[in-house]
Amino acid sequence: MTTLDQLSQTISSLAQVVTAEFSTIDSSALNYKPAPESWSILECLEHLNRYSRYYNPVLAKAIANNSDGNYVPSITYSWLGIKSLDMVRPQNGKKHKTVKHMNPANSQLSQATIDEFLKHQQELQQLILRAKSANLNKKAVPVEFFKLLKLRIGETLEFVVTHQERHVQQALRVKQELSSKAAA
Template identity: 75%
Template sequence: MITLEQLEQMVSGQYQTIVSEISSLDNSLLNYKSAPESWSILECLEHLNRYSRYYNPALAKAITKHTSNNSAPGISYSWLGKKSLEMVRPQNGKKHKTVKHMNPANSQLSTATITEFLEHLQDLENLLRSAKTANLNKKVIPVEFFKLLKMRIGETLEFIVTHQERHLQQALRVKQEAVLVTS
């Protein structure tokens, strides 16, 4: 079972990865695509920005509303949470089609995408800190693409961090390929 502290450490590591590995790249590397249907580094980050624009405010509202002195000691999982996490784990090499409005393919993006993502990471770190007093097992976060389904606060936090890890690894693979091709 993962803890909020471990998720915080992962988000901190993701922030450092962006700062050290991606933020200083030039536009040609940031926009490099190995094939027309693949994503560039900026498209990977924009995809995550789109998720953060939805989930960060939903989590903030839920955490504020469901704070208590006797919060659950850890994250427990619903069938939906387990399924969602399994799908986005970086070790799961299977590609998944993203819903259309979350697909940034062929977007006009700039380094503002990186700046926005770093801001979302800072927001997420704050959410993880404030979640320490929340009922993590409260099922109140509507799933972005089908709002009738709800996930628990804790599993949603883990989903967001894990999903980010998956696409950051993808962005780093794109960077590696771009550097080889352009050098």
């Protein structure tokens, strides 16, 4: 199975988890924060929506501009790609400061946040399909917070999906904490 196929499976899985776990929860529970500085379920998803609003169109452009028949199925990683991926892996329990405009803390959020997240997952699936004709190793994706730096198409797709895994798991922990609190 190729990396793109694995990413596609992960995206499908994340969409299923978000639908199954969060779609039937009421608004107050979706906005519950375990601590004042923590994010709610919806804040975790809004954070991902903010990243998707940037990366989905930028990836679409990079893929379109590099789909010239030179498809390279395997991904090679730059130092920036490796560092970025290591930082967002769900296994990396280290907290990282979020750039201000990507931090959804204290936002007024609703079920629409979940709907937007699911829409972004569909867009990402389409991007992965289109990426199957692109050079995945082309440095063509400006990094959101410092656009002079560029990531490769393949590593950016992996970064986006891995980042989503991290924060969906965070949202699931918030739900777990909420369930424990309700049971007590």
